[in-house]
Amino acid sequence: MNDKLLLLGDEAVALGAIHAGLSGVYAYPGTPSTEITEYIQGHPLAAERNIHRQWSSNEKTAMEAALGMSYMGKRAIVCMKHVGMNVAADAFVNSAMTGTNGGLIVIAADDPSMHSSQNEQDSRFYGKFAMIPVLEPSSQQEAYDMMKYAFDLSERYKEPVLMRLVTRMAHSRAVVATGEVREPNPMSYPSNPGDWVLMPAVARKRNEQLIALQADFLTEAENSAFNKFIEGKDHSVGVIACGIAYNYLMEHFKGGCPFPVVKLSQYPLPVSLIRRLASECDTLLVLEDGQPVVEEMIRGVLDNGKTVKGRLTGDVPRTGELTPDNIVSALGLKDEEVFPPSELVVPRPPALCQGCGHRDMYAALNEVVREYENSRVFSDIGCYTLGFLPPYRAIHSVVDMGASITMAKGAADAGQFPSVAVIGDSTFTHSGMTGLLDAVNEKSNITIIISDNLTTGMTGGQDSAGTGRLEQICQGIGVEPEHIRVVVPLPKNMEEMKQIIREEIEYRGVSVIIPRRECIQTARRHNKQKKQ
Amino acid sequence: MHTDIILSGVGGQGILSIATIIGSAAINEGLYIKQAEVHGMSQRGGDVQSNLRISSEPIASDLIPLGKADIIISLEPMEALRYLPYLNKGGWLITNTAPFINIPNYPDQDKLMKEIKNLQSVAIDVDTIAKQVASPRAANIVLLGAASPFLGIDVAKIEDGIRRVFGRKGEDVVDMNLKAFRAGLEYANNSIKK
Numbered sequence: 001m002n003d004k005l006l007l008l009g010d011e012a013v014a015l016g017a018i019h020a021g022l023s024g025v026y027a028y029p030g031t032p033s034t035e036i037t038e039y040i041q042g043h044p045l046a047a048e049r050n051i052h053r054q055w056s057s058n059e060k061t062a063m064e065a066a067l068g069m070s071y072m073g074k075r076a077i078v079c080m081k082h083v084g085m086n087v088a089a090d091a092f093v094n095s096a097m098t099g100t101n102g103g104l105i106v107i108a109a110d111d112p113s114m115h116s117s118q119n120e121q122d123s124r125f126y127g128k129f130a131m132i133p134v135l136e137p138s139s140q141q142e143a144y145d146m147m148k149y150a151f152d153l154s155e156r157y158k159e160p161v162l163m164r165l166v167t168r169m170a171h172s173r174a175v176v177a178t179g180e181v182r183e184p185n186p187m188s189y190p191s192n193p194g195d196w197v198l199m200p201a202v203a204r205k206r207n208e209q210l211i212a213l214q215a216d217f218l219t220e221a222e223n224s225a226f227n228k229f230i231e232g233k234d235h236s237v238g239v240i241a242c243g244i245a246y247n248y249l250m251e252h253f254k255g256g257c258p259f260p261v262v263k264l265s266q267y268p269l270p271v272s273l274i275r276r277l278a279s280e281c282d283t284l285l286v287l288e289d290g291q292p293v294v295e296e297m298i299r300g301v302l303d304n305g306k307t308v309k310g311r312l313t314g315d316v317p318r319t320g321e322l323t324p325d326n327i328v329s330a331l332g333l334k335d336e337e338v339f340p341p342s343e344l345v346v347p348r349p350p351a352l353c354q355g356c357g358h359r360d361m362y363a364a365l366n367e368v369v370r371e372y373e374n375s376r377v378f379s380d381i382g383c384y385t386l387g388f389l390p391p392y393r394a395i396h397s398v399v400d401m402g403a404s405i406t407m408a409k410g411a412a413d414a415g416q417f418p419s420v421a422v423i424g425d426s427t428f429t430h431s432g433m434t435g436l437l438d439a440v441n442e443k444s445n446i447t448i449i450i451s452d453n454l455t456t457g458m459t460g461g462q463d464s465a466g467t468g469r470l471e472q473i474c475q476g477i478g479v480e481p482e483h484i485r486v487v488v489p490l491p492k493n494m495e496e497m498k499q500i501i502r503e504e505i506e507y508r509g510v511s512v513i514i515p516r517r518e519c520i521q522t523a524r525r526h527n528k529q530k531k532q
Numbered sequence: 533m534h535t536d537i538i539l540s541g542v543g544g545q546g547i548l549s550i551a552t553i554i555g556s557a558a559i560n561e562g563l564y565i566k567q568a569e570v571h572g573m574s575q576r577g578g579d580v581q582s583n584l585r586i587s588s589e590p591i592a593s594d595l596i597p598l599g600k601a602d603i604i605i606s607l608e609p610m611e612a613l614r615y616l617p618y619l620n621k622g623g624w625l626i627t628n629t630a631p632f633i634n635i636p637n638y639p640d641q642d643k644l645m646k647e648i649k650n651l652q653s654v655a656i657d658v659d660t661i662a663k664q665v666a667s668p669r670a671a672n673i674v675l676l677g678a679a680s681p682f683l684g685i686d687v688a689k690i691e692d693g694i695r696r697v698f699g700r701k702g703e704d705v706v707d708m709n710l711k712a713f714r715a716g717l718e719y720a721n722n723s724i725k726k
Contacts (some may be wrong), residue, residue, distance in 0.1 A: 006559055008569075031571055117569065172568040172594040244594070251593035324597040338599035339621070342613035344639040344647060350540065350578035351634065379625065383576065460571075 003178045009169040010035035012140040012176045013107060013325050017148030018045055019180035019366055023074035023102070024052030026062035028266050028430060029459035030081030031116035032170035033109035033134075037079055038462075049184060052076075055456075055467040058401070058430040059084035063091035064108070070104040070160075071196065073188035075151050082110040087431065089126070095160045096130040097198055097206050101190040104160040105152030109170045110289045112321035118381075118398070120319060122290035127162040127267060131210055133217050134267040135163045135226065136243035140174040142226065142265065148182070153220065157213055157338065158192075166289045168321065169244050179464050214268070222272050226265035234258040237332075238281030240274065242294055244322075245287035251324045252333060269297055278306050284332055286310035289322045357517035358384045360489035361451050362392040364497035365420070368505065375418045376411055380404040380432070382424035383457045395422060402431025408446045409439045418505045419449045426456040429466035434476060439510045440478035448512045450474075451489075453519035461522040474512045483511035490517065533563070534587040535684040536596045538615045541607035542632045543580045546672045549697075550605060551584050553676060557685050557693035558586040568594040572631050577634055579611055586684070605679045607672060608632045609644050609655070616651075625653040626679040626720070628671070630660075654723045661715050670712035677716020681724065687717065 007015065014036045017025070027037040040046045041053045052069070056062035059080040066076035080088060085108050093105060108123035121290040127134030135150055137143035143165070150161045190196060195206055203466040221227060239257070241249045242264045249257060260281055262273045278284060284306055286295040295310035316322070328335055352359050362384075369375035379385060379395035380403060387394040397407055405428075408421035423432050428450050439446055450470055456462040466473055474484050485500045487493060497515065504511035520525075537554070539547040551567055558565045568583040583596045598617050604625045606612030612627035619625065627648060631641060648655050658674040666673075673694070680687050696715060698706045 004559075006555055006565065006567075033573075168568055168594050171571050172566060174591075174594075175564070247593045248595070249592075251597060254589075254592075289549050323595050324593045336597070336599035337621075338617045339619055340617065342616050342647060344644055345614045346635065346637050346639060347612055348577075348579040348611075348635055350543065350576040353576060386576065442715070 004175050005178065006173050007140055007144075008035055008171060008173050009137070009143050010171070011039045011142070012111070012144040013147060013163070013165070013178070015043070015178065016038035016144040017105070018043055018051065019178060019181045020148040020151045021075050021184045022051055022077060023184045024066065024069045024076045025079065026052070026056050026076065026263050027079040027085060028056055028059050028062055029456050029462045030084050030109070030110060031459055032165070033079045033081045033084070033107065034459045034462070034499055035170070036107060040265050045181075055463050055465070057248070059088035063088040063095065066104060067091065067095050067098070067100070070100040070102045070518050071190060072102065073190075074102040074185050075104075076102065077107055079107045081117065082107070082108055082121050083117060083119065083400065083505075084108070085123055085126050092126065093130045094198060095223070096132050096210060096362075097203060098196045099158040099192070099206070100154055100160050101158065101188070102185050103154040105147065105150045105154060105163055105272050106160055107163045107165065107464075109165040109167070110290050110401075113167070115201050118400070120290060121433050122293055123164045124267060124290070124293045127164070128293075131214060132159050133161050133220065134268070135161065136265050137163070137165070137169060138244050138246045138263065138265055140169075140172070140176050140185045141167065141174070144178065146226065148179070150158065152467060157216060159210070159213065160406040164243070166244060166321065168289075169475070177420065181450045192248065209281045210264055218268050218271065221266045222270040224266040224270070227270050227273060228263040229276060230261040230263060232255065232258050232260040235260065235281045236283065238262070238277040238284050239284045240264055240277065240284060240294060242288040243484075244288075248322055248324045248327055249287060249331070252328070252331060264294065269294060274298060282308040283309060285315065287316065287322060287327055287330075327371045351389065352383060352388060353520055355520045357489040357515060358387065358451050360491060360494070360497070361422075361449060362387045362394045364489075364494055365422070365449065365501060366392060366394050368498050368501040369418060369420065371467045372418055372505075375420065376416050377420045377422055378404045378407040378411065379421075380423040380427045383409050384422060384424055384451055400431075401427050402435055405432050405439060405448055406435035408448070409435065409442070409444045410447045417445060419446045420505070421446060423448065423450055424457070425450055425452040425454065425466060425470060426464040428470070429473070433473060436474065436510070437477050438480070443509050445508050446502070446510060448510070450512060450514045452514050452516040454516070455519045455522045457519045457521065461519060479510055479512050483507055483509065484514070485511070486514045486516055488517055489515035491510055533684045534589065535585075536601045537584040537586075537605065537683070538581060538596060538601045538604045538618055539584060539606070540579070540581040540604065540611040540615055541612060542634070543577050545607040545632070547580060547582055547607060548675045550672050551582050553690065553693040554683060554685070556696050557689045560640050560692065560696075561685060561689060563588055564591050566591045566594045572602050579614060581615060596692060603679060603682045605675060607658070610639060610647060613644070613647060621674070622684060623652070624682045626675065626682065627653065627655055628658045628675055629655045630657055654720045654721070656716065656719050658716065661719065664710055665715040666708045666712040670709050673709045673712040674716035677713035678720040680713070680717050681720055
């Protein structure tokens with residue numbers, strides 16, 4: 001079954017996983033990783049093989065469920081955006097300590113330049129932290145091919161493998177030639193059942209074993225077909241090009257790069273290739289998307305060896321994604337003479353859709369909080385983050401998934417009133433529920449608005465884990481039933497909404513207001529489906 | 533052959549369906565293709581763009597370098613100018629003339645059109661033409677038609693691409709889009725002659 005398909009990087013990863021004998025994908029939506037899971041959800045072979053493909057509540061539950069599937073001998077992947085790694089970190093780092101049974105690949109999609117994120121953290125650090133192999137594809141074809149390789153690597157060493165994507169790999173299309181389609185693994189219990197109980201005595205033994213594997217992981221990286229030493233005639237510079245940085249380098253040298261190059265797509269750092277490059281070249285240039293991970297490793301603290309140029313030296317910009325343009329001067333090339341930017345063009349920031357329920361919620365909230373001298377509204381990750389921009393300018397913080405409720409609590413602890421949290425339904429079930437329990441236990445004086453659009457809106461309308469059960473969840477956690485208020489956010493209900501918000505701010509305890517109306521994007525899609 | 537294309541517009545206008553048709557034609561011709569898209573937050577009424585590269589030789593970067601785009605295809609006039617530094621000095625700007633005004637400080641429209649006309653450009657009111665010959669929904673296909681002389685792919689092959697992409701939706705939809713495509717092509721041919 002050798003096809004040629006035009007695929008996004010995310011889709012190439014997804015198809016590669018299916019063809020490598022995947023039994024389950026576990027994920028929480030997050031740009032730019034969402035399309036991996038969506039592609040598997042839509043693929044006929046996934047349905048035929050009954051591959052697990054439902055969304056998880058958050059990245060940690062996804063990571064743990066995937067580890068459970070691996071325990072049973074089957075192949076699993078976990079997909080998330082880079083900041084999802086922070087949520088999954090406890091399970092992720094300890095999955096290297098338990099080890100795996102069936103192949104387990106963790107796919108983290110980084111977002112340098114923060115097209116759709118709150119930071120530029122580089123997931124390669126997580127791979128090093130957990131002491132496991134990391135793969136970083138430079139093309140969609142490599143992304144596809146790497147999945148089989150990564151499952152095999154994982155099953156050979158009984159350790160998880162981290163695959164790192166960046167936005168321009170995840171969200172760019174190219175033609176991919178597909179290969180052999182493997183069967184999933186049969187069920188089998190681990191041959192080393194005691195290793196999975198990480199009490200200190202076991203963990204100490206496992207730690208020794210994991211450290212002993214580091215030499216093997218290094219050998220694998222040094223011999224990997226994804227890492228290449230490419231000869232060049234001009235030895236004034238040796239270039240280390242990580243992941244897609246290799247493409248930006250080669251864009252400038254259609255006939256071949258004059259400098260020797262180490263094309264780097266598998267970690268730990270292949271030390272022998274780097275040493276050879278250093279011994280043959282006068283200086284080194286590191287091109288890597290994200291943070292200066294490789295550059296720091298090569299320079300070290302003493303930095304008394306070869307001149308190493310990169311993001312730390314400013315030869316490549318310290319922040320932001322790489323482009324073919326911002327590596328030009330580091331390569332000693334001249335900038336093209338181009339049209340100057342038009343002076344007429346002004347920014348066009350994203351905005352909440354016309355008719356969106358979050359708009360009505362913010363309109364009502366703004367009017368009520370204006371009645372108080374000093375109100376603070378702590379918000380969260382989702383479409384409603386756009387409430388920071390005009391015309392609403394309604395919120396004072398956005399930090400991480402779920403932080404609205406706990407920050408409002410902490411502020412109330414410090415004496416803030418009114419202390420309001422605004423969170424979406426999917427973000428609430430992702431990481432807001434445990435914070436709500438803290439607030440209930442202390443009867444904190446906060447007002448929580450769960451703006452419920454019945455979906456995970458920002459990433460394109462995926463299922464939301466608590467749909468239809470938010471009142472029950474809040475009641476179960478201990479919010480008093482009379483302070484769980486539901487309203488339909490529409491302009492005609494403005495007075496009712498304002499009255500409810502006013503009453504619940506005045507209530508000295510935890511109250512939850514749920515403005516509930518379907519996301520207009522998913523509503524439009526559902527109406528279309530009904531007509532057909 | 534090698535054509536680097538920047539597609540631009542406002543989130544929701546449908547630049548990606550233009551890319552899909554060009555991509556389909558390119559693949560059918562056995563050409564290499566890379567297409568970088570923007571998903572996520574910026575799709576909510578913000579500016580969006582896609583880099584589409586097609587070539588008979590392998591393509592390195594997913595992103596088009598500054599000054600290397602052969603053509604900018606825009607569904608919105610101000611968005612057409614946003615990526616101007618990426619257009620090569622001999623490149624063409626193909627843009628819809630109807631503004632999408634969802635910001636308070638939208639620039640003066642006469643100045644905007646003047647700047648566009650000072651460039652090597654085809655400026656076309658795709659919404660009006662789509663309404664006249666086909667359906668308002670086919671506005672982006674009118675624009676594709678207007679861009680088709682500059683793509684480096686045979687016009688007939690792009691029409692085949694339209695047939696493949698819309699084939700599932702039935703003969704009527706295919707015909708409507710072919711009409712829209714040809715109206716855009718005709719407008720561009722007349723405009724170039726002038």
